[in-house]
Amino acid sequence: MSKLSVPHLLGIKPLTTEDIHLILNTTSQFKDVLNRPIKKVPSLRDVTIANLFFENSTRTKLSFELAEKRLGADVINFSASGSSVKKGETLIDTVNNILAMKVDMVVMRHASAGAANFLAKHVNSIIVNAGDGAHEHPTQALLDAYSIQEKLGTVEGKKILIVGDILHSRVALSNIFCLKKLGAEVAVCGPLNLIPRHITTLGVQVFLDFNKALAWCDVANMLRIQSERQHITYFPSLREYQMFYGLDAKRLQTLNKEIVIMHPGPINRGVEISSDLADGPHSIILNQVENGVAVRMAVLFLLATRHDA
Amino acid sequence: MTSRVLLNPAAFQLVIKRLAHQLIEVHDDFSNSVLIGLQPRGIYAARRLHKELTQLIQTPAIALGELDCTFYRDDFRKKTLHPNRTILDFTIEDKNVILIDDVLFTGRTIRSGLDALMDYGRPRDIELLVLIDRRLSRHVPIQAKYAGLTIDSIDSQVVKVEWQETDNCDGVTLLSN
Numbered sequence: 407m408s409k410l411s412v413p414h415l416l417g418i419k420p421l422t423t424e425d426i427h428l429i430l431n432t433t434s435q436f437k438d439v440l441n442r443p444i445k446k447v448p449s450l451r452d453v454t455i456a457n458l459f460f461e462n463s464t465r466t467k468l469s470f471e472l473a474e475k476r477l478g479a480d481v482i483n484f485s486a487s488g489s490s491v492k493k494g495e496t497l498i499d500t501v502n503n504i505l506a507m508k509v510d511m512v513v514m515r516h517a518s519a520g521a522a523n524f525l526a527k528h529v530n531s532i533i534v535n536a537g538d539g540a541h542e543h544p545t546q547a548l549l550d551a552y553s554i555q556e557k558l559g560t561v562e563g564k565k566i567l568i569v570g571d572i573l574h575s576r577v578a579l580s581n582i583f584c585l586k587k588l589g590a591e592v593a594v595c596g597p598l599n600l601i602p603r604h605i606t607t608l609g610v611q612v613f614l615d616f617n618k619a620l621a622w623c624d625v626a627n628m629l630r631i632q633s634e635r636q637h638i639t640y641f642p643s644l645r646e647y648q649m650f651y652g653l654d655a656k657r658l659q660t661l662n663k664e665i666v667i668m669h670p671g672p673i674n675r676g677v678e679i680s681s682d683l684a685d686g687p688h689s690i691i692l693n694q695v696e697n698g699v700a701v702r703m704a705v706l707f708l709l710a711t712r713h714d715a
Numbered sequence: 716m717t718s719r720v721l722l723n724p725a726a727f728q729l730v731i732k733r734l735a736h737q738l739i740e741v742h743d744d745f746s747n748s749v750l751i752g753l754q755p756r757g758i759y760a761a762r763r764l765h766k767e768l769t770q771l772i773q774t775p776a777i778a779l780g781e782l783d784c785t786f787y788r789d790d791f792r793k794k795t796l797h798p799n800r801t802i803l804d805f806t807i808e809d810k811n812v813i814l815i816d817d818v819l820f821t822g823r824t825i826r827s828g829l830d831a832l833m834d835y836g837r838p839r840d841i842e843l844l845v846l847i848d849r850r851l852s853r854h855v856p857i858q859a860k861y862a863g864l865t866i867d868s869i870d871s872q873v874v875k876v877e878w879q880e881t882d883n884c885d886g887v888t889l890l891s892n
Contacts, residue, residue, distance in 0.1 A: 408795050409795045435783070435799070435800065438801055439786070443835075446834075447787060447831075448786070448787060448830070449785075449786040449787070477786075710791075711795075711796060712792075712795075
């Protein structure tokens with residue numbers, strides 16, 4: 407297995423386990439590159455990549471842009487605000503106009519689930535999904551898996567807990583697909599009304615009691631409450647949410663073991679995780695960000711250099 | 716498919732010994748010289764030479780590195796590439812670098828290897844050592860300073876180098892259709 411089985415990265419679901427291993431192995435090579443004095447290779451020097459962000463992003467956008475530049479690609483950036491999208495242009499028209507300027511790859515974040523799949527069907531370019539609505543965020547899942555593997559040696563057999571707003575989270579869904587394919591045990595935990603009804607069909611456990619869930623897990627991935635996607639009120643107050651599902655030192659002390667703490671960002675300090683834990687020794691939050699660049703380099707490299715012999 | 720043995724195990728060992736002696740003539744005690752094998756197959760030549768040199772000159776530690784040039788190649792999308800590990804635990808700044816590969820054919824791998832190497836610093840000079848030099852088939856103006864065996868071959872032929880470490884036997888064979 408030396409090339410991806412898919413021409414686009416639309417989600418984790420279409421990937422095979424071999425694809426995921428290939429991406430994670432290639433990530434290690436790029437991590438070496440990023441730790442050198444000259445953190446740049448010319449692999450994609452003849453490739454032009456458009457970053458289309460129809461939704462706000464800090465980490466993912468910067469991380470993709472940095473990954474592209476470290477690979478020597480030419481980069482153009484587009485954000486929906488201040489563009490012709492506001493004048494009523496359709497997604498396909500926008501993208502085809504950008505592709506007419508000889509762009510080879512498109513990295514897209516969009517608020518609608520399925521936007522990346524839609525684009526892959528209708529335009530002739532390599533598409534990388536950088537998050538589509540509450541559907542998937544594949545590169546986040548890959549960097550999470552890589553970070554767990556880096557910290558614990560392997561993902562297989564580990565017990566990984568995803569806590570918070572599972573219902574609105576694309577990170578949760580991509581993580582579940584990715585971790586299950588790598589052989590981990592996955593559980594979710596949160597208020598019942600923020601847990602999708604049929605989630606157990608994906609082979610995950612559901613915990614409503616956060617303390618029990620913590621006692622079970624090796625890794626806790628804390629998610630943010632996605633207020634921008636919540637159109638009704640799911641719990642009385644953030645303070646109450648924090649009391650039941652917020653991770654703080656006191657709660658951690660009741661465990662007689664050490665767990666790894668992750669967060670995909672952005673953090674709402676004092677809600678899902680307390681400041682001291684986010685900055686503490688068990689947290690690998692900044693490692694996740696660091697690995698994000700290497701993972702995205704691997705994905706872009708493997709997709710751009712994939713050839714159909 | 717016909718095959719012709721270019722080096723049998725005994726001749727193979729002789730060639731390695733000769734190359735090691737040639738290197739000692741130029742690099743003396745290797746105090747300012749480093750061996751760097753090109754991934755994926757040049758690393759075996761580099762390791763073997765390193766072993767031979769260590770025995771010959773009894774120097775505590777000759778620097779040995781492994782360089783991967785996948786990300787610097789000019790032929791991606793023409794074939795599937797396999798990135799390998801680069802292991803350079805030393806600086807190459809102002810060093811005499813001996814770049815080592817098994818077969819020199821079009822010269823394109825060495826070209827990308829030189830680019831990759833430059834990203835790790837500015838060596839004093841770079842010499843090229845290859846086990847087999849397929850002369851008259853170069854695409855770029857690159858020549859080896861040390862060659863184990865120089866052969867004339869045509870593009871459709873394949874030079875197969877086998878190593879005790881991976882193939883259970885040392886040897887070089889020329890395969891023709």
